[in-house]
Amino acid sequence: MTEASLIGKSMVRSDTVAKAAGQALYTADLKLPRMLVGKVLRSPHPHARILNIDTSRAERLRGVKAVITGRDGHGVKWGVFPYTQDHDMVPTDKVRYIGEEVAAVAAVDEETALEALSLIDVEYEPLPAVFTIEEALKEGAPLVHDQYKNNINVHVHIEVGDTQKAFKEADIVLEDTFEAAGEMYGMLEPYAVVAHYTPDGYLDIWMPNAGPHVRAKALSNLLKMPLNKIRVHHINSGGAFGGRSEISPGDFVTSLLAIKSGRPVKLVYTREETSIATRQVHDIVARIKTGARKDGTIIAKEFKVYYNGGAYSSTGPIATSIPFYVYEETYRLPNLVYDGYRILTNRPIRGMYRCHGRAFLAGNAMHMDKIAEELGMDPMDIRLKNGIRAGETTATGSKIISCGLQDAIKAAARKSGWKKKRGKLPPYRGIGMGCLAIMCGFPMGFRSGSSAYIRVNEDGDATIVSGVVDNGQGNESMMVQIAAHILGIPMDSVNLVCSDTEVTTHDPGAYSQAAAFVTGNAVRLAAEDARDKILTAAAQYMKVDKTRLALKDKMVYLKDDPEKAIKLTRAVRYAMSKGQHIQGYGTYIPKISFDREWVKNPYGQMAGTFSYGTSIAELEVDPETGIVRLLRMVVAHDCGNPINPMAVEGQLEGSVAMGGTATILEEHVWDGGLQLNSDFLEYKMPLSVDMPDIDTILVRSMDPEGPFGAKEGGLTISMSAYKAIANAFYDATGVWLKEFPYTPDRVLKALQAKEKGRR
Amino acid sequence: MNRIPITLLVNGEPYSLAVPPNKTLLEVLRDDLELMGTREGCGVGACGACTVLIDGVPARSCLTLAVDVQGLSITTIEGLAEGDELHPVQEAFVERHAIQCGYCSSGMILTAKALLDKKKRPTKDEIKRAISGNICRCTGYAKIEDAIATAAKKLATPSK
Numbered sequence A: 001m002t003e004a005s006l007i008g009k010s011m012v013r014s015d016t017v018a019k020a021a022g023q024a025l026y027t028a029d030l031k032l033p034r035m036l037v038g039k040v041l042r043s044p045h046p047h048a049r050i051l052n053i054d055t056s057r058a059e060r061l062r063g064v065k066a067v068i069t070g071r072d073g074h075g076v077k078w079g080v081f082p083y084t085q086d087h088d089m090v091p092t093d094k095v096r097y098i099g100e101e102v103a104a105v106a107a108v109d110e111e112t113a114l115e116a117l118s119l120i121d122v123e124y125e126p127l128p129a130v131f132t133i134e135e136a137l138k139e140g141a142p143l144v145h146d147q148y149k150n151n152i153n154v155h156v157h158i159e160v161g162d163t164q165k166a167f168k169e170a171d172i173v174l175e176d177t178f179e180a181a182g183e184m185y186g187m188l189e190p191y192a193v194v195a196h197y198t199p200d201g202y203l204d205i206w207m208p209n210a211g212p213h214v215r216a217k218a219l220s221n222l223l224k225m226p227l228n229k230i231r232v233h234h235i236n237s238g239g240a241f242g243g244r245s246e247i248s249p250g251d252f253v254t255s256l257l258a259i260k261s262g263r264p265v266k267l268v269y270t271r272e273e274t275s276i277a278t279r280q281v282h283d284i285v286a287r288i289k290t291g292a293r294k295d296g297t298i299i300a301k302e303f304k305v306y307y308n309g310g311a312y313s314s315t316g317p318i319a320t321s322i323p324f325y326v327y328e329e330t331y332r333l334p335n336l337v338y339d340g341y342r343i344l345t346n347r348p349i350r351g352m353y354r355c356h357g358r359a360f361l362a363g364n365a366m367h368m369d370k371i372a373e374e375l376g377m378d379p380m381d382i383r384l385k386n387g388i389r390a391g392e393t394t395a396t397g398s399k400i401i402s403c404g405l406q407d408a409i410k411a412a413a414r415k416s417g418w419k420k421k422r423g424k425l426p427p428y429r430g431i432g433m434g435c436l437a438i439m440c441g442f443p444m445g446f447r448s449g450s451s452a453y454i455r456v457n458e459d460g461d462a463t464i465v466s467g468v469v470d471n472g473q474g475n476e477s478m479m480v481q482i483a484a485h486i487l488g489i490p491m492d493s494v495n496l497v498c499s500d501t502e503v504t505t506h507d508p509g510a511y512s513q514a515a516a517f518v519t520g521n522a523v524r525l526a527a528e529d530a531r532d533k534i535l536t537a538a539a540q541y542m543k544v545d546k547t548r549l550a551l552k553d554k555m556v557y558l559k560d561d562p563e564k565a566i567k568l569t570r571a572v573r574y575a576m577s578k579g580q581h582i583q584g585y586g587t588y589i590p591k592i593s594f595d596r597e598w599v600k601n602p603y604g605q606m607a608g609t610f611s612y613g614t615s616i617a618e619l620e621v622d623p624e625t626g627i628v629r630l631l632r633m634v635v636a637h638d639c640g641n642p643i644n645p646m647a648v649e650g651q652l653e654g655s656v657a658m659g660g661t662a663t664i665l666e667e668h669v670w671d672g673g674l675q676l677n678s679d680f681l682e683y684k685m686p687l688s689v690d691m692p693d694i695d696t697i698l699v700r701s702m703d704p705e706g707p708f709g710a711k712e713g714g715l716t717i718s719m720s721a722y723k724a725i726a727n728a729f730y731d732a733t734g735v736w737l738k739e740f741p742y743t744p745d746r747v748l749k750a751l752q753a754k755e756k757g758r759r
Numbered sequence B: 001m002n003r004i005p006i007t008l009l010v011n012g013e014p015y016s017l018a019v020p021p022n023k024t025l026l027e028v029l030r031d032d033l034e035l036m037g038t039r040e041g042c043g044v045g046a047c048g049a050c051t052v053l054i055d056g057v058p059a060r061s062c063l064t065l066a067v068d069v070q071g072l073s074i075t076t077i078e079g080l081a082e083g084d085e086l087h088p089v090q091e092a093f094v095e096r097h098a099i100q101c102g103y104c105s106s107g108m109i110l111t112a113k114a115l116l117d118k119k120k121r122p123t124k125d126e127i128k129r130a131i132s133g134n135i136c137r138c139t140g141y142a143k144i145e146d147a148i149a150t151a152a153k154k155l156a157t158p159s160k
């Protein structure tokens, strides 16, 4: 008998049979006895003082069981950090964007609820508003919040080396401004919440989320309820992409309605509400100055990056930092100054996004190609030259323990025919490259770690208890696969109980790329602990030394004499009869600097490890229509060691759509504070026919800390696909197009400007 | 609002109900018949999450009035499997990792089934075009297209 390995095999995901059968439940599918329908009244003004809210007419309507306003809350403001607590989930003083929550009702049916909304009288005093970064920063501009001077919500300042001196020494200095419009998250499932409160003070709640434990804690703060009386339940989630990380006003509103009515309440957002009143993506303006030596070494960088954050802080300090970090985790940067400003405006709230930072990251990629061109270097070689390697430390002090960047670059180049194509394709056809790294888990203080528990039953099957949450990326199945592998049992012998806050262990959640590396390690350790207990019992029973034993196919066998074996069930039952129940426990916390802080101390170890990736895009530009057509994307990602290769491929392909194809399609369009394309008819997301051919390559760097060498699986492509497209566009047209997305209007304008310049 | 008595034939079973004339098929399937596998993604006909088959043809149940489909045969995702036995298209979606969050899957699978009922060996292009009205935000479509091609092969090989 040889060791049975499930790791590295493309296994069927444990969650997909129910999904294929249409039997997987999402929040909007839940029905509870006497459940009411919740609806939210939203602000029609981008900025206005609330003078009075009169709900009496709505309350009198037959069938209305509860009406709430902000006055029903406890006046606690939400913020991810102590210094960003500025979000009154249902404001009582003023509204700050069109679509903000003002009041809510719960009624016996939808029609009644909608009618009740129309009976709520709100008196507003409209205030002058600011919508763009420039407007918000103007001297004397109206303030979105009094406490943020000049509407500067967050300022992240990072300084390393002597940048001014380095610029003087540089042979090439470039300076450009890049801009990108914000996108829609577009998770296919509209946001929904179900809440049920019982008079003994317990709140049961369901909603799609990327971190049940942090969600429960936020609710506990806002509702002033003990943490162990709030139970965020497991439910399938129809996508998150960074947009379901934080508590939503919908959670708070539904809870208040359930508490006030004494009945279960379901609130389902419309598509428009989902796009306006959950989260959307920051618009970004990035001024980038780059200095390089004649040999292509980047020696100086100066960044001024502005993020339009909308009306509240949200994950502001993180969002203002991440584009910079993923860049410094990719390349050696000896001298730099980064100033990131998150600016508040009277637009809806912006959050972290799977493809966050396109103006900044694509801008840096274009600079790298510009330098390569001036020096007559291959863009691939300049990346190989500046790319960080294992054993090195990033500018702000993160040690890199594994790095497949060089391999990813070379593998993608080989597969794409880079050498034959770059600079040699016919007019209006081009190829371009972009690289990226990503942290496997953000520093989240005491929340950075995960723990797991595994019980092996008398029938040889096992149950994992973990705080892991799955928004579609396959985290649940990954934990099942890890445990099954270690315990030598098939995946369908493992049940997973997860993301239920009253039952499961702590976990940082799924919004910081922590699942494989952090949660996976906790589950690995728990399974190893359980295995050790099984082997101890079997060794006693078989009267052999424990080190000679191993597990496979639900058997315990002697490694040196595989014919000698007992059934796993025999070992488990023997252990149980001795009072040694087979319960494994594992806990893992990545080695990060606990004294680092996003704003106050942005230095030190950011994450336990980092993934690396390279995207290569080949495209075609129609100079008549301005339409960009993506032909092929070759993407290589170093996920350490893929636990489930096909699942990782799926992440890469999804990343090509969201970070790649989206580069030519996606942006929110505005009239002041009014979002003009909040539904799926007006907002263009990639369809099957928009997609290029995709080649995925999995690079294996075998991380020394990751479970079986594994790291995060795919985000480097979400954030490098647009870099590749920007550079491919230049290769095709000779134009550095510095404004995203690459829609026909922008493309034509840029091509015409080039023509004019020529004449 | 006044209610109109109708009989719907869903997954081979007749259901008699009284519905307001403005109620969509999607609402009736979910609220009245509790067939939750039919999802709502946009409510305006743009995403295909609510796709069902009406007399074998994919249709957006969010744009279809329940009173208009009386007497027609409606298939929802719940009607594909035979007991615990998944339909070959469903099987292929599971095996080829065509499902991530799963929210688009019901609509995708039904659209794929309708295609394969019509065309035994669709080309890559035909597959792409058949699902071009169904949005998937997770997969980038590659594995979905692969699954449909796999399902075509499965259906072509007579089962033992």
Ligand code: FES
Pocket: B039, B040, B041, B042, B043, B044, B045, B046, B047, B048, B049, B050, B051, B060, B061, B062, B063
């Ligand atoms: S819900 Fe019917 S097409 Fe989107």
Ligand code: FES
Pocket: A188, A238, A239, A472, B098, B099, B100, B101, B102, B103, B104, B105, B135, B136, B137, B138, B139
């Ligand atoms: S799998 Fe999530 S939308 Fe398709």
